[in-house]
Amino acid sequence: MMAEMNQEEQDQLNEELLLKALHDDNIMEFREEFLHLHPYDQARFYIKIEPDERLKIYRYLSPKEVSDFFEVLDIEDSEYKDILAEMVPQYATDMLSHMYTDNAVDVLNKLDKLQAASYLTIMNKESAQEIKDLLHYEESTAGSIMTTEYIAISANQTVRSAMHILKNEAPTAETIYYVFVIDDDRRLVGVISLRDLIISNDDTMISEIMSSRVVSITVDADQEEAANQMRDYDLLALPVVDFQNHLLGIITVDDIIDVIDEEASDDYSKLAAVMDVDTPDKNPFSAAKKRLPWLIILLFLGMFTASLIGRFEDTLNQVSILAVFIPLIAGMAGNTGTQALAVAVRGIATGELEEESRWKLVLREGGTGLITGSICGLLVVIVVYLWKGELFLGFLVGISILASLFVATLAGTLVPIIMHKLKIDPAVASGPFITTMNDLTSILIYFGLATLFMSYLVH
Amino acid sequence: MMAEMNQEEQDQLNEELLLKALHDDNIMEFREEFLHLHPYDQARFYIKIEPDERLKIYRYLSPKEVSDFFEVLDIEDSEYKDILAEMVPQYATDMLSHMYTDNAVDVLNKLDKLQAASYLTIMNKESAQEIKDLLHYEESTAGSIMTTEYIAISANQTVRSAMHILKNEAPTAETIYYVFVIDDDRRLVGVISLRDLIISNDDTMISEIMSSRVVSITVDADQEEAANQMRDYDLLALPVVDFQNHLLGIITVDDIIDVIDEEASDDYSKLAAVMDVDTPDKNPFSAAKKRLPWLIILLFLGMFTASLIGRFEDTLNQVSILAVFIPLIAGMAGNTGTQALAVAVRGIATGELEEESRWKLVLREGGTGLITGSICGLLVVIVVYLWKGELFLGFLVGISILASLFVATLAGTLVPIIMHKLKIDPAVASGPFITTMNDLTSILIYFGLATLFMSYLVH
Incomplete structure (x- = not known):
């Protein structure tokens, strides 16, 4: 301190x-x-x-x-x-x-x-x-964040001459801790760290000590992919190449930290339906301007839900106690949907979710929805029975929760996967968006069931 | 490709x-x-x-x-x-x-x-x-992620002898790209990069070329603070010292990338009320186990909301159309609350929100809530009037939305700030949690107003 x-x-x-x-x-x-x-x-x-x-x-x-x-x-x-x-x-x-x-x-x-x-x-x-x-280079590609101030040498020279080049270029190069080895056509053929140069004998040939299995990235790859590679391989610099493996530039670790920060706060912002959570707002007007577009879309979606309930006005008139459980059912569906959404969005973003395993995820999430739905549904039956003494009402609410949680979990998983397939950033399917969508389906399930079994509810 | x-x-x-x-x-x-x-x-x-x-x-x-x-x-x-x-x-x-x-x-x-x-x-x-x-060292402190394999030299030696030490220690040191300069008591007095060593004359004294303004961190500081410093200062290694400025270890950039990743996905997980979104689940049971604790807490909070509406059963019996707007009002309050929460949580996490400016943020967010509330409220009055032809009902819903959005925005800001003051991780106030809380207050506002002005609603 x-x-x-x-x-x-x-x-x-x-x-x-x-x-x-x-x-x-x-x-x-x-x-x-x-x-x-x-x-x-x-x-x-x-x-x-x-x-x-x-x-x-x-x-x-x-x-x-x-x-x-x-x-x-x-x-x-x-x-x-x-x-x-x-x-x-x-x-x-x-x-x-x-x-x-x-x-x-x-x-x-x-x-x-x-x-x-x-x-x-x-x-x-x-x-x-x-x-x-x-x-x-297009924004957010590897090319857009690379620099051309790297040090390149050829394989058929000695450590001494490489160190000589390095000392000359050190003042202007962005990093001197990796030296890239290229052939006569500027194709990337190897890499050697300054650490290896320093501990090697001066007369050793670069070709003997360089690593020829270089981790590199193509110039049009997404910057997020570059970040994942640098994190996984613990690199301080990543070479960027074209399709013929010509060395075009390097990405340094400080730029990657900014990318990781940026992408994480981007996903976070979208989950919360705010644009760009990390740029501070100077006044309430600029803050409101950023949030209102989302809020107004959600308002109209909410109106849609309202009009849906409006269609069940007869049911509501007969059994007004039904209204009591609307926020509970809609809320629970929204919550599970957000959970499933977050897992899918991050899985896609970090690249951990491979193409093949997407449908496995959908199956697994379906199972998760059934389990959480059953347990929450059962709890509701018990609580409603103890509280209101109404077993049938309890079952109605419980089954609605089971069905809503199942559907919401599936929706939370499917929507980002489908968006990703359609090349839309899945993070756009923000938490509040999926929540409002799930409000709608859960209300439909609840009132649908209530209208169907109306005769059991009216006594 | x-x-x-x-x-x-x-x-x-x-x-x-x-x-x-x-x-x-x-x-x-x-x-x-x-x-x-x-x-x-x-x-x-x-x-x-x-x-x-x-x-x-x-x-x-x-x-x-x-x-x-x-x-x-x-x-x-x-x-x-x-x-x-x-x-x-x-x-x-x-x-x-x-x-x-x-x-x-x-x-x-x-x-x-x-x-x-x-x-x-x-x-x-x-x-x-x-x-x-x-x-x-306690988890999540600078001490817990530092390593002791760094290279330290004394100021009164030449570049040549420093390079000699460096070559000897290169095979075991975690990074050789920064060399730390200590006095006889092992106090940190300077730092020099390998780049500077390499471009300097062999006979130069370290004391002449070292930088004596070293960015360092105390051993018990939070790892997030270490991450922020390394990002801001573009460091490849950050020295860790005790209260007397004795050098204890260093934190390297690869560990910091993991910390940034971890903290970002931690905040993200909590916003979505999932534990640890980045650890993939093998089966639906392990996924359900992670999500159920949150869901069950939220279920009981939802029950509370339900019992609150239950208290307004008389009002509902008389004007059952009120039920139609429950999800809309609760949903909008939840959405704005999540937006405000996200801004506050990230502001605290990135350290951009200094102590003094917290109350400024609360004021600004109050203003934002009033603006978004007024605009959304006005839209609702218009839509309800056009749809149902009911001006008074429109005003009731509109004013409820205005009040709910104002309260929800304030709550979304105040809750994380207060939690941070109480030394609780503000990210724990997850999106679904604040959403469910805001369900409750918005319902209270809506039905409170409706009951108060009942006579205007019944015709």
């Missing part, structure tokens, strides 16, 4: 020192203090201060120095436009060309086309071409 | 070759083929085959060779006991002592105390002590 507080106090102190240096126009002190910070802390300071204070930063620091923390900026997509517009175009362009290519591409993708094009026009040709090459 | 298929075909082929070698007792061929595989693929083969086939593996491979893939085994916690029992105790012990300490501790934590103790008894003293030291 003490070390923790010191850290926070230290942060506070640094911030005050930096602000003072800025206001006093003390360039030397500002540079001394600021360049000592970790880029993440530099970025935090940079977004905390006012725009006119940032203008000073552009005078005190070189584009290269700004690029170091610009890569880890934690701001909303829409804010990049304005913050880049603070810099003179040539400064912004220099800054962008000093960033790792994949990060520069990320930033440019957040601008409107015209602004991005204007920076690319005045950028030096080489950097501009690298960026343009990466801008082509 | 082609490269992909080749990969799968290759896997299939490897598996057949390996099985054939096992059945033919062809040790040489098996070793040749198996040791060529990535540990993750070795692990997949190992858990796929039969126990009697695994017995052969223990004869063909050394404990050290088995330890390589045993670290990345993807089996359920309860299965470790049996799979270790397949090996003779001395073999299992040797295997465990060859694993990285943090991973060996993970495995031992999954066994019963007696079995774990028996392995530690016959293990060599040094390894046993290292493991015992780590076994003390």
Whole structure:
């Protein structure tokens, strides 16, 4: 705890020192203090201060120095436009060309086309071409998150010469901890870790110590697949290849952590029917705007359920006690449906659910629905009998629960599987959506049964 | 796609070759083929085959060779006991002592105390002590996921001598890409990356090039905090210290990816009220067993709602059309509550919601509830009027929706915040739980208003 507080106090102190240096126009002190910070802390300071204070930063620091923390900026997509517009175009362009290519591409993708094009026009040709090459890849593919700043060597050289290349390229490569081995056609033929290079004899040939079974991913694969591979194989970098196995770039572990975070919170958001749970809302209006589309769809689905009950008004008029159990039955169906949905959505997302085993899952979930339905149904019969003394009513509610839970569990499993087959993200079948759907079917079952056996209910 | 298929075909082929070698007792061929595989693929083969086939593996491979893939085994916690029992105790012990300490501790934590103790008894003293030291740390703390196999040097030595130490320790250290600098008391004073070592002159002193502002974490901090720090600072390894800043161990990025995965799927599971959505169930019974505890709690909460409606039986008898809107109102309250809950739970989990801003969030969510409630309420008034021609009924339902959405949004925000204050994991306030709670309050609002204004409803 003490070390923790010191850290926070230290942060506070640094911030005050930096602000003072800025206001006093003390360039030397500002540079001394600021360049000592970790880029993440530099970025935090940079977004905390006012725009006119940032203008000073552009005078005190070189584009290269700004690029170091610009890569880890934690701001909303829409804010990049304005913050880049603070810099003179040539400064912004220099800054962008000093960033790792994949990060520069990320930033440019957040601008409107015209602004991005204007920076690319005045950028030096080489950097501009690298960026343009990466801008082509579709969002969420391996290509869209890869970088081209990797180290590649050929197999017929010695460890000594490989280390020589590595030392030269270390300042610009995004990672130097894996070195990729390519043939004359730039096809990926092997990989060697810096660890292996370091413990090997200087005269050893790369071909002798490289691993020729390289885990790689094709450029159009989903970024989630890349994340799964890096997690499973504990990789710090994953090579990206085209269909002919030509090495195009690498994905580094820091980008993968962001992907895992992003995908998890995406699934989570959709289960809760909120768009993008991790982007904080500044005011109630922006929060309401994100939630209302879902709520209004669900409202109309709910109206549909209401009109369904409306059709059973005669039944309700005769036995108004039926209404008492509506939320219980609908609620239980919604709950089991959400559980089944979550299992199926995650199974599909993590890739653990292989094609063949999908129908096995449906069968298993059907069984699960029968078991949970039977147990909950039986409990209800007992409770209703003890509470109201009505055995038939108890059975009616109990059997409705059994049937609803069975149907809801199946629906919770089938809907995401079918959506996945139709190439729709199964997570879109959010919890509230499936809940409202299951409200409808469970009410239909309940009132259907009640109307059928009306004569037993009226005494 | 082609490269992909080749990969799968290759896997299939490897598996057949390996099985054939096992059945033919062809040790040489098996070793040749198996040791060529990535540990993750070795692990997949190992858990796929039969126990009697695994017995052969223990004869063909050394404990050290088995330890390589045993670290990345993807089996359920309860299965470790049996799979270790397949090996003779001395073999299992040797295997465990060859694993990285943090991973060996993970495995031992999954066994019963007696079995774990028996392995530690016959293990060599040094390894046993290292493991015992780590076994003390509480689950989910930084200490519980750290390893002690890091490289530490002192500041007053040259790059050359540091590289010498590094080369010697490279075969056993879990990562060599960061080297930690300690003083004579083993206090952490700096860090230097292998990248910096490699590009520096051999005669440079470590003190000149090391970074003295080290991001570290205290040993009792939550593993989620460690994950957030490593993500924010893009670290490959995070040093773990005690309160006096003594270096105790390091956390490596592969462990952090597992933590992020685990925590995300944990939050997701709880939102859906399933225990552990990512552990696949073998049969409907194990799936039902995981879900029933939640369902039964929710069933009794639902019963409570039912008994609440029961109290309004008179109102219902007079105006049975009221029942028609029960699922709509309860459902909408449940949906908004889940949305608000998701935002609050994630905000707390990612640490983005600082203490001070919690009450701001409550205010903002109150505002959001009023806005969504007003819009949905107004829509309902219009729809009910158009559908039933009943303006008063429309207003009753509309106002109930407005009030319910407001209350539900507040509840969805307040419940996790209060739970967090009480040191309970806010994710436990799962979606279905808050939904069922909100069923109850919304029904109370709806029937309360209806009973109050009964005279306007009966015509």
